[in-house]
Amino acid sequence: AIWIGVACFVYYNTQVLNPYRSSDTTEQLMADFEKTYSKYKEAVHPKVIDAKYYIDIFPNKRDIHVKADITLSNESDVAIDSLHFFNGEGWDTKLHIPNAKSVFKDSTYLYTIYKLNPALQPGETIVMKVENKFITKGFENGRGPTMIVKNGTFINNGDILPTMGYNTSYEIGDNNTRKKYNLKPKERTPKLSGELSELHNRNYINNGQSDFINVETVISTIKEQTAIAPGSLIKRWEENGRDYYHYKTDTPSLNFYSFMSADYQIKKRKWKGIDIEVYYDEKHPENVDMMLDAVERSLVYFTENFGPYFHKQCRIIEFPRYASFAQAFPGTMPYSEAIGFIINLEDETENNVVDAVIAHEMAHQWWAHQLIGVNMQGSTLLSEGFSQYSSRMTSKSIVKNPMKMKQFLKYDHDRYLRGRSGEREKELPLYEVENQGYIHYGKGSVILYALQDYIGEDKVNLAMKNFLEEYRYKKPPYPTSLDFLRHLEPQVPDSLNYLITDWFKEITLYDNRLKEANYTKLDNGKYEVTLEIESSKIKSDSLGNETRIAINDWIDVGFFMDDDEERLYGQKRMKFNKEKSSITMQLDSLPVKAAIDPRYILIDRVYRDNVKSLSLEE
Numbered sequence: 001a002i003w004i005g006v007a008c009f010v011y012y013n014t015q016v017l018n019p020y021r022s023s024d025t026t027e028q029l030m031a032d033f034e035k036t037y038s039k040y041k042e043a044v045h046p047k048v049i050d051a052k053y054y055i056d057i058f059p060n061k062r063d064i065h066v067k068a069d070i071t072l073s074n075e076s077d078v079a080i081d082s083l084h085f086f087n088g089e090g091w092d093t094k095l096h097i098p099n100a101k102s103v104f105k106d107s108t109y110l111y112t113i114y115k116l117n118p119a120l121q122p123g124e125t126i127v128m129k130v131e132n133k134f135i136t137k138g139f140e141n142g143r144g145p146t147m148i149v150k151n152g153t154f155i156n157n158g159d160i161l162p163t164m165g166y167n168t169s170y171e172i173g174d175n176n177t178r179k180k181y182n183l184k185p186k187e188r189t190p191k192l193s194g195e196l197s198e199l200h201n202r203n204y205i206n207n208g209q210s211d212f213i214n215v216e217t218v219i220s221t222i223k224e225q226t227a228i229a230p231g232s233l234i235k236r237w238e239e240n241g242r243d244y245y246h247y248k249t250d251t252p253s254l255n256f257y258s259f260m261s262a263d264y265q266i267k268k269r270k271w272k273g274i275d276i277e278v279y280y281d282e283k284h285p286e287n288v289d290m291m292l293d294a295v296e297r298s299l300v301y302f303t304e305n306f307g308p309y310f311h312k313q314c315r316i317i318e319f320p321r322y323a324s325f326a327q328a329f330p331g332t333m334p335y336s337e338a339i340g341f342i343i344n345l346e347d348e349t350e351n352n353v354v355d356a357v358i359a360h361e362m363a364h365q366w367w368a369h370q371l372i373g374v375n376m377q378g379s380t381l382l383s384e385g386f387s388q389y390s391s392r393m394t395s396k397s398i399v400k401n402p403m404k405m406k407q408f409l410k411y412d413h414d415r416y417l418r419g420r421s422g423e424r425e426k427e428l429p430l431y432e433v434e435n436q437g438y439i440h441y442g443k444g445s446v447i448l449y450a451l452q453d454y455i456g457e458d459k460v461n462l463a464m465k466n467f468l469e470e471y472r473y474k475k476p477p478y479p480t481s482l483d484f485l486r487h488l489e490p491q492v493p494d495s496l497n498y499l500i501t502d503w504f505k506e507i508t509l510y511d512n513r514l515k516e517a518n519y520t521k522l523d524n525g526k527y528e529v530t531l532e533i534e535s536s537k538i539k540s541d542s543l544g545n546e547t548r549i550a551i552n553d554w555i556d557v558g559f560f561m562d563d564d565e566e567r568l569y570g571q572k573r574m575k576f577n578k579e580k581s582s583i584t585m586q587l588d589s590l591p592v593k594a595a596i597d598p599r600y601i602l603i604d605r606v607y608r609d610n611v612k613s614l615s616l617e618e
Helices: 004-015 024-042 174-181 290-305 339-341 353-363 381-398 403-423 437-455 459-470 481-493 498-505
Strands: 047-058 061-073 080-086 091-097 101-104 112-120 125-134 153-156 209-223 224-227 230-240 242-248 256-264 265-269 274-280 313-319 331-336 506-520 527-540 547-550 553-561 568-576 580-587 593-595 611-613
Touching: 047 256, 061 174, 112 265, 112 593, 209 224, 209 256, 209 593, 224 242, 224 568, 256 331, 265 290, 274 290, 290 313, 290 381, 290 459, 313 339, 331 339, 331 353, 353 611, 381 437, 381 481, 381 498, 403 437, 437 459, 437 498, 459 481, 481 498, 481 568, 506 593, 506 611, 527 553, 527 593
Parallel strands: 047 209, 274 313, 313 331
Antiparallel strands: 047 061, 061 125, 080 112, 091 125, 101 112, 153 256, 209 242, 224 256, 230 242, 265 274, 506 527, 527 547, 527 580, 553 568, 553 593, 593 611
16 A cells, blocks of 8 residues: 555656656657747847846745846837747746737747737837746656755746747757758858848847846845845845845846855955855855955956956855856856865865866956857857956966966867867867867867967957957947957967967867987086977868878977976977977076977877987987
8 A cells, every 4th residue: 555655646746747758759849849930930039128027936845936027129120020939848937018919829839929919110119027937846757957946046047037939949959860850950050250240139148139138136035045136236125034135237237147045154355346255055165265265366367457347246156066067147156066165175276176167257257248249150269268268367377386387278278189089060260169168168278378378468368358348248249259350460470470370260280299309418517408309280171181281380399307397497489390300409407308389388189299308318
């Protein structure tokens, strides 16, 4: 009887309250969705220009009640007579739209079409009222959603509101699987173009659904917890045994943010009128001071080099390790406990992951949240690539031994080479990257870091700052990577112009090898070192076909005074214009090793053969 009772209880929860769906069923649904509704992919929709939220979080029940006033504006040049919405699964959604009537509803795909009468004319606005509830029912056959939990709710605005228009994220991404369902290959990111078109009205985060907007939130939670929304805290009060918080953004921001609630401890610090805050679980205080330091260091470097910070606070907010990432929203950075709060750094004095990740997310407050690229090839260079570079430069400004940066560069270098080895579609040059992480994170970081080493940190940062000042918080048209290169090229001397082509516009790798490293001791007490070096350059196409070409590049040669390669001595930048070179140098001291590109500045296919121990010449 007990066994039958438990079986019935489990069946009711996992099949009736929360029906289980196999991966094959999900795949079939996705294919059918695309075949049915992709015809609406190009439908014109209004943009969100203002958002006001009224949110009640019930952590113990794992429920959330949402009301929102969303102002929509027709910023196209045609009248809009219908609105399409794709509702979130598990949400009970009600939309109240002036002069609109629901004329189509598909409960399987949660797709609804509203007819507007009269049509929304260009320049006109309406306020859509949203009522949305997520009610947790029993338990699922699996972990289930983790956005609303008893301690550590973390939910994005994209989860709270229905998607306006056809939802491309619900399409099958793998082209082999698409072929099984007779679907055409997945459309790639629109090609990079400097000619203005309708595409330039869409940034790559919101894809035309909104630009920079004002956000205001009244959010409540249980008394034991603190609720957080984007912007500054305007007011806090208690009502009916619950705590209420009123937040408002300090400046128009991307329509991309989160709402959080947990039992937080809060540690604060002020820097030039900005509140630096870390919200953390009381059991995880070990790294909090280090986080405050990292935020402050980032503010110092980024404001000095790129321009003002436009929020009144920088918040680091812990969330449970259901996921292991950090994310940047306007003035607010959710940070998984797994990679920041419980990681053991007691033996780490430099190059720790907390510094690097916080600097990267802080950099997004400039690169994405002040300037965002068009939904086109190359735009993730302007956000992820720039943020990774900014993070590396923050690290460079604080390391005691510059050779410590080699560890970061090797990580980014290896990330790029591993990624390109597993590319299933096409590798693209850096300025045409299509949201390919190994390129915009790995290669982007190495290239920009190398560029500042070759032409000067001040010149690279000035190009980035000028680019930012031209497009900061501006409405469409959005910038492309070509606009950045327009600012960068004047900063590059004629002798190094080849770097723009090699590093940004083409796929270029190096094959440097130190074949021999010998020395003799001279009568004057100095040492004569002779190096036999092979150096060539490799051009790759998007399919990985490689062509070795003649080299005519400036490359560093240097020496290490220790086996650990931490004491660099006698480095010199030299011009290599033939495949085999013999170099003779006189040194005051005898090094342990010699190296070509000793700091891992260039993207070399194999670094191991760049370094060689010195041998006494017989």
